[in-house]
Amino acid sequence: MRILARMDDNICTISVDTSGELLHRRGFKEAVVKAPMRENLAALFLRQCGYTGREPVYDPMCGSGTFVIEAAEMAAGLFPGRSRRFAFELLAGFDAEAWEKIRAVPPLPIASVTFSGSDRDAGAVRASQANARRAGVEAVTAFEQKSVADITPPEGPPGLVIVNPPYGGRIGNLKALYGVYHALGQSLRERFSGWRVGLITSEDKLARATRLPFGAPSRPVDHGGIKVRLYQVRIGG
Numbered sequence: 001m002r003i004l005a006r007m008d009d010n011i012c013t014i015s016v017d018t019s020g021e022l023l024h025r026r027g028f029k030e031a032v033v034k035a036p037m038r039e040n041l042a043a044l045f046l047r048q049c050g051y052t053g054r055e056p057v058y059d060p061m062c063g064s065g066t067f068v069i070e071a072a073e074m075a076a077g078l079f080p081g082r083s084r085r086f087a088f089e090l091l092a093g094f095d096a097e098a099w100e101k102i103r104a105v106p107p108l109p110i111a112s113v114t115f116s117g118s119d120r121d122a123g124a125v126r127a128s129q130a131n132a133r134r135a136g137v138e139a140v141t142a143f144e145q146k147s148v149a150d151i152t153p154p155e156g157p158p159g160l161v162i163v164n165p166p167y168g169g170r171i172g173n174l175k176a177l178y179g180v181y182h183a184l185g186q187s188l189r190e191r192f193s194g195w196r197v198g199l200i201t202s203e204d205k206l207a208r209a210t211r212l213p214f215g216a217p218s219r220p221v222d223h224g225g226i227k228v229r230l231y232q233v234r235i236g237g
């Protein structure tokens with residue numbers, strides 16, 4: 001167990017770390033690609049987009065599948081972190097039986113809603129499929145290899161496109177990325193009428209390169225040392 005003592009202005013606060021491993025580690029994302037989104041941030045951005053688990057979700061740059069898997073888990077009422085261990089399991093008063101009962105809650109049926117992702121990188125598609133399998137949401141998720149220039153909406157009613165394209169600071173160089181953001185914006189404007197879009201990026205000018213009429217971005221959120229913001233818009237409305 002990790003016990004922490006914090007000294008501030010003559011006051012000592014003692015606390016016990018009941019989490020252990022970092023909380024964004026849900027236990028299923030063994031396969032990762034470059035610059036993965038943290039699961040707890042993915043959940044935050046989905047919630048900020050008003051996602052309640054009752055509409056389709058599509059990520060056209062899915063990387064290791066974080067948004068798609070997180071959305072499917074939320075829709076199925078699957079508890080985050082259900083397949084990992086927590087430090088509180090080591091506490092003397094830990095009730096293993098009660099904890100097992102909580103963890104064993106069966107998933108809710110998901111009626112005709114799809115959770116899908118695509119990526120131009122074949123390795124990313126394989127990683128997403130493997131992660132979805134480990135998370136137990138394979139049956140309601142679908143991934144395919146595709147560039148953003150070629151994306152089309154999944155069949156069914158419109159829903160939420162959520163995407164974090166590469167940012168200049170982490171992968172790719174900024175100039176080369178303008179074309180990628182532009183192609184993404186063009187595909188969304190032309191083919192995704194009725195869909196809501198949530199785009200996460202660190203660069204305002206990259207968001208503007210999509211030519212999507214975003215409202216004011218969210219407050220910045222720290223993502224691995226980079227400040228990112230959520231940009232939102234509804235296509236065709």
Ligand SMILES: C[S@@+](CC[C@H](N)C(=O)[O-])C[C@H]1O[C@@H](n2cnc3c(N)ncnc32)[C@H](O)[C@@H]1O
Nearest residue numbers: 035036037061062063064066120121147148166
């Ligand atoms: C920042 S990562 C996304 C990370 C993802 N959200 C995750 O949690 O793993 C950006 C992804 O965009 C993909 N990408 C870059 N250019 C693309 C393009 N033109 N079309 C489709 N995917 C592209 C990359 O292969 C990479 O997986």
